[in-house]
Amino acid sequence: MKERLKEFAKIIKDLYLKGWLPATSGNFSLKVDDKSFFITSSGKHKGKISPKDFVLVDMEGNLLAGEGKPSAETLLHAVIYKCIPSASCVMHVHSPNSTVISRIVKDSKIYLQGYELLKAFEGIDTHEAELILPIFENSQDMPKLAKKVEEELRSASGLAGFLLRSHGVYVWGKDIHTALMKLEALDFILECELKLAIISGGMQ
Amino acid sequence: MKERLKEFAKIIKDLYLKGWLPATSGNFSLKVDDKSFFITSSGKHKGKISPKDFVLVDMEGNLLAGEGKPSAETLLHAVIYKCIPSASCVMHVHSPNSTVISRIVKDSKIYLQGYELLKAFEGIDTHEAELILPIFENSQDMPKLAKKVEEELRSASGLAGFLLRSHGVYVWGKDIHTALMKLEALDFILECELKLAIISGGMQ
Amino acid sequence: MKERLKEFAKIIKDLYLKGWLPATSGNFSLKVDDKSFFITSSGKHKGKISPKDFVLVDMEGNLLAGEGKPSAETLLHAVIYKCIPSASCVMHVHSPNSTVISRIVKDSKIYLQGYELLKAFEGIDTHEAELILPIFENSQDMPKLAKKVEEELRSASGLAGFLLRSHGVYVWGKDIHTALMKLEALDFILECELKLAIISGGMQ
Amino acid sequence: MKERLKEFAKIIKDLYLKGWLPATSGNFSLKVDDKSFFITSSGKHKGKISPKDFVLVDMEGNLLAGEGKPSAETLLHAVIYKCIPSASCVMHVHSPNSTVISRIVKDSKIYLQGYELLKAFEGIDTHEAELILPIFENSQDMPKLAKKVEEELRSASGLAGFLLRSHGVYVWGKDIHTALMKLEALDFILECELKLAIISGGMQ
Numbered sequence: 001m002k003e004r005l006k007e008f009a010k011i012i013k014d015l016y017l018k019g020w021l022p023a024t025s026g027n028f029s030l031k032v033d034d035k036s037f038f039i040t041s042s043g044k045h046k047g048k049i050s051p052k053d054f055v056l057v058d059m060e061g062n063l064l065a066g067e068g069k070p071s072a073e074t075l076l077h078a079v080i081y082k083c084i085p086s087a088s089c090v091m092h093v094h095s096p097n098s099t100v101i102s103r104i105v106k107d108s109k110i111y112l113q114g115y116e117l118l119k120a121f122e123g124i125d126t127h128e129a130e131l132i133l134p135i136f137e138n139s140q141d142m143p144k145l146a147k148k149v150e151e152e153l154r155s156a157s158g159l160a161g162f163l164l165r166s167h168g169v170y171v172w173g174k175d176i177h178t179a180l181m182k183l184e185a186l187d188f189i190l191e192c193e194l195k196l197a198i199i200s201g202g203m204q
Numbered sequence: 205m206k207e208r209l210k211e212f213a214k215i216i217k218d219l220y221l222k223g224w225l226p227a228t229s230g231n232f233s234l235k236v237d238d239k240s241f242f243i244t245s246s247g248k249h250k251g252k253i254s255p256k257d258f259v260l261v262d263m264e265g266n267l268l269a270g271e272g273k274p275s276a277e278t279l280l281h282a283v284i285y286k287c288i289p290s291a292s293c294v295m296h297v298h299s300p301n302s303t304v305i306s307r308i309v310k311d312s313k314i315y316l317q318g319y320e321l322l323k324a325f326e327g328i329d330t331h332e333a334e335l336i337l338p339i340f341e342n343s344q345d346m347p348k349l350a351k352k353v354e355e356e357l358r359s360a361s362g363l364a365g366f367l368l369r370s371h372g373v374y375v376w377g378k379d380i381h382t383a384l385m386k387l388e389a390l391d392f393i394l395e396c397e398l399k400l401a402i403i404s405g406g407m408q
Numbered sequence: 409m410k411e412r413l414k415e416f417a418k419i420i421k422d423l424y425l426k427g428w429l430p431a432t433s434g435n436f437s438l439k440v441d442d443k444s445f446f447i448t449s450s451g452k453h454k455g456k457i458s459p460k461d462f463v464l465v466d467m468e469g470n471l472l473a474g475e476g477k478p479s480a481e482t483l484l485h486a487v488i489y490k491c492i493p494s495a496s497c498v499m500h501v502h503s504p505n506s507t508v509i510s511r512i513v514k515d516s517k518i519y520l521q522g523y524e525l526l527k528a529f530e531g532i533d534t535h536e537a538e539l540i541l542p543i544f545e546n547s548q549d550m551p552k553l554a555k556k557v558e559e560e561l562r563s564a565s566g567l568a569g570f571l572l573r574s575h576g577v578y579v580w581g582k583d584i585h586t587a588l589m590k591l592e593a594l595d596f597i598l599e600c601e602l603k604l605a606i607i608s609g610g611m612q
Numbered sequence: 613m614k615e616r617l618k619e620f621a622k623i624i625k626d627l628y629l630k631g632w633l634p635a636t637s638g639n640f641s642l643k644v645d646d647k648s649f650f651i652t653s654s655g656k657h658k659g660k661i662s663p664k665d666f667v668l669v670d671m672e673g674n675l676l677a678g679e680g681k682p683s684a685e686t687l688l689h690a691v692i693y694k695c696i697p698s699a700s701c702v703m704h705v706h707s708p709n710s711t712v713i714s715r716i717v718k719d720s721k722i723y724l725q726g727y728e729l730l731k732a733f734e735g736i737d738t739h740e741a742e743l744i745l746p747i748f749e750n751s752q753d754m755p756k757l758a759k760k761v762e763e764e765l766r767s768a769s770g771l772a773g774f775l776l777r778s779h780g781v782y783v784w785g786k787d788i789h790t791a792l793m794k795l796e797a798l799d800f801i802l803e804c805e806l807k808l809a810i811i812s813g814g815m816q
Contacts, residue, residue, distance in 0.1 A: 018223075019596075022590040022595070022596040023525060023592045023593040024589055025524070025593075045585065045588075045589070094525060096596065096599050096603065099596075103600070103604060104523070104604070104607060113309070115303070116298070116370060117226065117227060120227040120228070120229075126344045127371065138524055154571060164524070166524060166535060167523075177249065180249075181228055181249070182227070184226035185226055185227040187226070188223075188298070188300065190299055191300050192304050192307070195304045195398065196308070197405060198406060198607055199401055199405075199606075200405075286720075318715070318778045320776070320778060320779035321634065323689075324635040324636070324637075331752070386635070388635045389635040392708065395708050396712050396715070399708065399712045399806065400712060400715060402606075402717070403813060427630075427800075430729065431732040431793040431796045431797040432793055433728070433729060433732075453789065453793070502728070502800065504800065504803050507800075508804050508807045511804070546739050548739070554668055574739060575739065576728065606810050606811055609813070610811060610812075
């Protein structure tokens with residue numbers, strides 16, 4: 001696990017360099033088993049993260065081991081692991097593209113169509129598919145927000161990720177590599193959508 | 205060849221850092237002779253590519269040597285090598301600029317004019333020339349798409365590259381350096397065109 | 409202190425690489441005690457800065473030690489340290505986002521709302537808060553500009569930073585890390601605001 | 613001189629990483645004395661440039677020493693050295709900002725006002741100054757273009773640089789550092805102008 005956290009920290013530092021983790025934003029987790037996962041501790045600058053900046057928590061977000069306070073959004077990670085058994089890595093970033101998109105789309109869902117890169121998501125093997133992402137209203141009440149996310153995850157099977165309004169994006173995968181692949185694909189598509197919105201003066 | 209694949213992998217990693225190869229997208233090949241070429245194998249993250257991530261295939265896309273599955277788009281590379289004997293390197297990237305441009309140009313061709321950098325393309329020695337790039341509709345049916353590309357390559361001599369709608373761009377050259385030069389020039393021009401489109405509210 | 413200036417120089421070089429310190433612009437300081445602080449000396453290229461490029465000055469901006477001329481904007485740093493006792497690090501950058509925003513907002517204040525990243529600022533624990541930043545008209549008369557900034561700092565308690573029109577942004581914090589966190593959060597929010605302004609054709 | 617060319621090559625590689633030297637574009641020179649200067653040879657990729665990629669030429673652009681062909685734009689550098697005795701370094705880049713700006717400004721001059729960073733240019737000590745840059749129509753006839761540039765340099769004293777339409781920007785300075793400072797300041801200002809043009813739907 002030490003080696004995987006080291007690899008994870010390296011990837012997080014690269015994401016910081018892309019500008020997706022300004023200030024100390026973003027949080028990242030890695031499942032150990034059905035009862036516990038490692039998550040970045042609160043207030044760490046992601047440009048300098050190392051394995052000791054992760055803490056071990058249970059599925060209710062209680063600290064099991066490590067120094068520091070678990071991320072304020074630990075409950076959202078827990079809910080993803082509980083609802084999606086195949087997920088073993090969760091990534092949450094504050095990319096400018098996802099933040100701006102979440103402010104211009106007034107609806108509670110965003111529909112992505114036609115991109116070859118949709119194929120980065122499980123169950124999609126053609127650009128002719130449609131990827132639907134929920135956008136949740138941001139909230140500081142984590143138990144309440146976690147409940148809303150849980151309801152959506154249970155009702156809409158095969159969800160690829162979600163946005164929090166004016167906040168950022170969550171994706172997950174069966175391992176670090178898969179979660180990263182989805183994150184890159186999603187931000188690429190959102191970057192294209194944002195540029196298209198700029199040209200046409202709003203979301204189409 | 206080992207040394208050339210090493211140099212190639214280094215260049216591909218640099219292209220990943222530009223944001224042109226999100227997720228595991230993009231594919232790259234290098235001709236060995238008229239009967240075979242090396243191509244990146246499917247599903248590799250281009251930020252970590254190395255010479256062992258290439259496989260050797262024949263001109264029908266069959267695996268000759270190496271571990272892994274040849275890229276899904278191997279047939280497009282093969283068609284380029286068959287139609288353009290001088291080509292010995294093919295690059296395909298998913299840059300945001302080319303993807304967005306391919307969505308706002310409704311036509312099946314894009315016309316690029318007036319740029320000094322047009323001179324990066326063979327046969328062009330003045331900015332007063334016009335570079336015409338076909339845009340093919342994206343398809344998951346590779347043999348069919350390869351056939352369309354082949355028809356275009358045979359009818360329009362001196363083609364510098366092409367776009368796949370909502371997907372990305374293909375260029376080639378007599379060696380890695382020439383293909384890279386064309387790719388950089390093309391993306392630069394498309395970046396300028398996209399900014400101009402943003403200012404004027406659409407393609408001119 | 410030598411170690412802290414070394415760490416500071418490293419962070420400044422990273423900010424240069426983001427494009428926030430073009431030419432020799434920007435200046436940075438670190439408080440020693442209530443009577444003195446280190447500040448970058450004038451005309452240094454921030455991509456190559458080292459601890460010896462800082463000079464020690466008193467709270468009137470007089471040189472106490474070191475080689476070189478204190479930054480032309482030393483008085484603005486001094487005024488911040490005098491009005492905000494908890495501040496011990498001041499950062500001033502010329503980011504494109506803050507410069508463009510300061511030109512399109514005609515008012516003397518900018519209002520930032522709804523962003524999760526507002527929580528990077530002291531005293532803000534919800535995205536529902538509003539962050540108000542003054543925009544001062546740029547001036548080459550430093551004593552006069554410093555006086556205006558001082559008046560604002562004394563009247564509006566809890567100020568998080570300010571903009572100078574067509575010039576750049578100032579933020580501060582209790583240490584280097586806190587100042588950097590605010591700077592990154594603020595530029596992120598201004599980047600989003602700028603993209604929203606582009607979509608809607610002006611500031612909302 | 614060897615050391616200075618080494619330092620110069622390092623700076624050029626950094627400019628390539630900014631995306632200002634796509635393909636093999638851009639050229640750079642360093643004056644030796646009133647009769648000769650070093651200039652990058654034609655067709656070199658600027659991401660891999662080294663001191664051996666410079667050749668020595670006289671003020672008519674004739675090769676004096678070194679391997680390779682002097683840049684096609686050598687005469688423009690020569691004209692700058694002849695008209696501006698204080699210049700000893702000339703930089704020419706193809707930044708997207710300068711290229712796009714040169715296409716949307718239909719006039720033969722661009723007027724830059726109000727930016728603090730104008731102070732990076734000689735003779736300007738306030739943001740209230742105005743910087744005027746000529747925009748020349750691009751041409752493949754170098755002697756003719758050089759003549760036009762010479763006329764402008766002789767008539768408009770204190771010129772800070774110029775643009776070539778759809779091509780790029782030229783700046784110079786008394787040494788490498790000064791030329792770089794001007795280049796960074798100019799591109800920063802053009803980036804801001806371009807963003808303002810995008811918001812308002814054209815140049816103001």
